[in-house]
Amino acid sequence: MNTIKKSLLAISVIGLTSTAFAYETSKPTCIAPAKPGGGFDLTCRVVSTGFERAQLLDKPMAVKFMPGGVGAVAYNHINKVNPDDGDSLVAFSSGSLLNLAQGKFGKGLDENDARWVGTAGVDYGAIIVSSDAPWQTLEDLVKDMRKDPTAFVLGAGGGVGSQDWMKAAILMKASGIDPKKMRYVAYEGGGEAIAALMGGHIKVYPGDIGEMKGQLDAGKVRVLAVMSPERLEGEFASIPTAHEQGFNAEWTIMRGYYLGPKVSDDAYEYWSNKFAEAYKTDGFKQTVAEKGLMPFYMHGEVLDEYVKERVQDMRELAKAAGLIK
Amino acid sequence: METLGFLATGFSVALAPMNLALVLIGCFVGTLIGSLPGIGPINGVAILLPLAYAMGFPPESALILLAGVYYGAEYGGRISSILLNVPGDAGAIMTTLDGYPLAQKGEGGRALALSAVASFAGSMGALTLIVLFAPLLSDLALKFGPSEFVWLMTFAFTCLATMVGSRPLKTTIGVVIGLLLATVGVDSGTGILRYTMDIPNFFDGVDFLVVVIGMFAISEVLVLLENWLRNDMKLTPVGRSFVSMSDLLAVKWVVLRSTLVGFVIGVLPGTGASIGSAVAYGTEKRFAEGNDDQFGKGDIRGLAAPEAANNASAAGSMLPMLTLGIPGSGTTAILLGALLMFNITPGPLLFEQQPEIAWGLIASMFVGNIALLVMNLPLIGMFVRLLSIKQSYLVPVIVMLTFIGIYSIHGDSFDLYFMVVLGVFAFILRKLGFSLAPVILGLVLGAVLEQNLRRALSISGGDWGILFNGPITITLAIATLLAMVGPVIMKALKKR
Numbered sequence: 146m147n148t149i150k151k152s153l154l155a156i157s158v159i160g161l162t163s164t165a166f167a168y169e170t171s172k173p174t175c176i177a178p179a180k181p182g183g184g185f186d187l188t189c190r191v192v193s194t195g196f197e198r199a200q201l202l203d204k205p206m207a208v209k210f211m212p213g214g215v216g217a218v219a220y221n222h223i224n225k226v227n228p229d230d231g232d233s234l235v236a237f238s239s240g241s242l243l244n245l246a247q248g249k250f251g252k253g254l255d256e257n258d259a260r261w262v263g264t265a266g267v268d269y270g271a272i273i274v275s276s277d278a279p280w281q282t283l284e285d286l287v288k289d290m291r292k293d294p295t296a297f298v299l300g301a302g303g304g305v306g307s308q309d310w311m312k313a314a315i316l317m318k319a320s321g322i323d324p325k326k327m328r329y330v331a332y333e334g335g336g337e338a339i340a341a342l343m344g345g346h347i348k349v350y351p352g353d354i355g356e357m358k359g360q361l362d363a364g365k366v367r368v369l370a371v372m373s374p375e376r377l378e379g380e381f382a383s384i385p386t387a388h389e390q391g392f393n394a395e396w397t398i399m400r401g402y403y404l405g406p407k408v409s410d411d412a413y414e415y416w417s418n419k420f421a422e423a424y425k426t427d428g429f430k431q432t433v434a435e436k437g438l439m440p441f442y443m444h445g446e447v448l449d450e451y452v453k454e455r456v457q458d459m460r461e462l463a464k465a466a467g468l469i470k
Numbered sequence: 471m472e473t474l475g476f477l478a479t480g481f482s483v484a485l486a487p488m489n490l491a492l493v494l495i496g497c498f499v500g501t502l503i504g505s506l507p508g509i510g511p512i513n514g515v516a517i518l519l520p521l522a523y524a525m526g527f528p529p530e531s532a533l534i535l536l537a538g539v540y541y542g543a544e545y546g547g548r549i550s551s552i553l554l555n556v557p558g559d560a561g562a563i564m565t566t567l568d569g570y571p572l573a574q575k576g577e578g579g580r581a582l583a584l585s586a587v588a589s590f591a592g593s594m595g596a597l598t599l600i601v602l603f604a605p606l607l608s609d610l611a612l613k614f615g616p617s618e619f620v621w622l623m624t625f626a627f628t629c630l631a632t633m634v635g636s637r638p639l640k641t642t643i644g645v646v647i648g649l650l651l652a653t654v655g656v657d658s659g660t661g662i663l664r665y666t667m668d669i670p671n672f673f674d675g676v677d678f679l680v681v682v683i684g685m686f687a688i689s690e691v692l693v694l695l696e697n698w699l700r701n702d703m704k705l706t707p708v709g710r711s712f713v714s715m716s717d718l719l720a721v722k723w724v725v726l727r728s729t730l731v732g733f734v735i736g737v738l739p740g741t742g743a744s745i746g747s748a749v750a751y752g753t754e755k756r757f758a759e760g761n762d763d764q765f766g767k768g769d770i771r772g773l774a775a776p777e778a779a780n781n782a783s784a785a786g787s788m789l790p791m792l793t794l795g796i797p798g799s800g801t802t803a804i805l806l807g808a809l810l811m812f813n814i815t816p817g818p819l820l821f822e823q824q825p826e827i828a829w830g831l832i833a834s835m836f837v838g839n840i841a842l843l844v845m846n847l848p849l850i851g852m853f854v855r856l857l858s859i860k861q862s863y864l865v866p867v868i869v870m871l872t873f874i875g876i877y878s879i880h881g882d883s884f885d886l887y888f889m890v891v892l893g894v895f896a897f898i899l900r901k902l903g904f905s906l907a908p909v910i911l912g913l914v915l916g917a918v919l920e921q922n923l924r925r926a927l928s929i930s931g932g933d934w935g936i937l938f939n940g941p942i943t944i945t946l947a948i949a950t951l952l953a954m955v956g957p958v959i960m961k962a963l964k965k966r
Binding site: 180250 | 512515516519520611612613614615616656657658659660661663668670671673674739740790794795796797803804806807810811813815816817819820879880881882921925928929931
């Protein structure tokens with residue numbers, strides 16, 4: 146019985162593949178699971194502008210907004226309402242993955258309830274202090290923090306368990322300090338946290354390197370370390386990594402797109418190939434750079450596997466930090 | 471003198487034909503969006519942002535357009551507050567308190583005219599302050615840390631405690647309901663989900679706009695339905711619409727104070743027009759102590775204060791965005807995102823490196839506000855005539871608009887259901903004699919108070935002493951104390 150079912154299923158899958166061959170999207174859409182103007186909006190603009198410049202789509206890609214819970218609302222919506230909608234890419238970030246890892250994307254939903262299809266690029270964590278702070282290197286800061294971990298308040302744009310908090314916790318762990326001892330203050334978004342840093346209310350801001358450009362140019366802040374595996378290129382080339390300074394603290398903020406869990410293999414292949422093509426064009430690369438992201442190109446099954454591995458890693462991290470049991 | 475030179479540069483940008491056209495379009499669209507309940511400046515800016523981007527406007531023009539929508543909406547929000555008791559946007563909630571009673575008395579035209587002038591004065595005053603003190607003020611905004619916010623919110627609560635003076639208990643209960651609503655969502659201090667019932671739409675907390683529209687607009691419709699069933703429909707008389715000199719003179723100090731209050735609160739990061747107008751209203755009520763019988767029943771002071779303040783807040787919130795790259799309110803957060811999309815990095819260097827953007831925007835706001843006043847005064851007659859439409863036709867249209875507006879924010883029907891549930895709940899509250907404004911204020915102020923109190927205490931490691939850590943906190947603490955005991959002492963002295 147079971148084998149019959151399976152073979153019937155196999156036949157129907159083959160049938161579907163042959164009839165629906167050469168999938169073509171009729172109304173390409175990118176869903177930004179946040180209010181306009183934020184990181185998810187930016188992620189959608191990368192694909193809509195990038196694909197347009199690379200001349201990959203016949204029709205312009207629309208951007209829709211579906212805010213709530215760092216992507217939780219969109220994740221639930223796609224799963225419940227449109228699991229097989231091959232036209233809609235949904236933007237995600239490693240912040241979404243972290244919440245997914247902690248089971249904060251709704252009951253019974255995990256990383257297997259989406260088809261991860263392409264990336265937009267990456268940004269990296271950075272350890273930022275005010276320009277009048279006494280520390281010149283990460284070593285200086287850690288030395289002081291080891292003496293009394295409670296004396297230096299860290300603060301960032303996300304709550305406990307968010308990726309901003311995770312950056313702080315990773316830094317603590319890398320310096321041999323118990324993350325539970327740190328004083329961490331949560332703000333609403335990076336802007337408020339930068340204001341608190343400049344006003345002296347917090348001392349250390351574990352933020353993202355990409356958003357610091359304006360403040361760095363103005364000389365208001367100092368970046369002690371960037372949390373990337375290797376030194377960055379271009380304008381951030383002079384900033385040492387945490388690794389170089391002897392601390393195993395890395396945090397990559399990945400931005401990319403997924404499709405619904407029941408989207409056909411054809412549609413999935415279609416978008417995967419589009420990303421592969423886009424990554425080769427200057428138009429897409431230029432768009433990525435303009436939006437303050439650094440190149441990180443991965444698509445299709447390779448990405449799907451990579452994302453699932455990363456969520457698993459994050460789950461371990463969250464367990465270690467006492468966020469989940 | 472240097473500043474004047476920059477301002478002149480700004481005006482040369484703002485008065486360029488295309489930018490002039492854009493500021494007028496922005497202000498007009500803004501007034502319209504503001505006057506429609508359910509669609510506030512945040513949505514307005516969000517809707518126009520992709521359009522401005524697609525049209526390929528230069529960044530300063532796009533910003534001029536979007537900012538026009540923002541402060542235009544602060545003008546427009548008052549219209550439905552006054553005429554229909556439904557706030558057009560979040561900054562206009564307090565305007566319903568005295569604006570609607572005025573309209574019921576047949577003085578809708580007078581209320582609209584006076585509030586337009588108060589809005590204008592608030593904006594112009596705030597803009598002048600920006601031009602004169604921009605660098606100084608952005609430093610002051612940075613000094614505001616968690617403990618300063620705690621006191622500011624406590625001060626606001628103290629002022630508002632007597633808001634609906636005749637029913638102190640019901641007001642308190644209303645505030646507590648608001649505070650309860652404010653606790654829903656992920657708790658950023660611990661990362662734990664509170665009262666979300668596993669519904670992802672609640673993970674970020676209840677949406678402020680959904681609550682405002684649900685409670686005001688939907689409950690208003692239910693009240694109307696009830697009247698219709700009882701055959702108790704009456705047309706509101708339409709009065710004359712004009713600005714009288716005596717009205718203006720009566721509120722001149724109110725407007726001045728409220729402009730200052732609204733402006734300062736607007737400049738502070740994270741607080742916008744809704745908080746600014748609430749604090750201004752509360753302060754004025756305190757100032758009118760002993761002479762305040764009319765507050766809440768159609769006092770022009772209670773109308774002018776929130777309108778001057780919400781416009782001053784909107785202008786003020788531009789300041790930290792331009793000088794520091796930090797949003798002063800929800801709408802400026804979107805404007806900031808818009809700037810980034812145009813590859814402009816707002817921040818300390820903007821004024822030096824791209825003065826045409828910063829000063830162009832400031833100058834365009836002067837132009838826009840004059841345009842708004844000119845646009846708004848003649849329109850009053852038209853708007854007031856809305857009241858002569860039978861409410862049974864008018865209100866269903868309003869409801870339809872709110873449904874479309876709310877759906878357009880999230881694209882999820884969940885918000886619509888939630889809005890209706892809240893509306894029914896608010897209707898019951900109204901029937902029991904509760905006022906809705908305290909609920910909304912509990913929600914807005916409570917969230918800010920809780921977050922900042924917890925921030926302050928986690929910075930200090932649990933030491934409450936942090937609440938008295940500097941001159942600003944102590945000043946605010948004294949002001950709170952005065953607001954609390956001042957009226958009691960005054961009364962005692964009067965009795966002697």
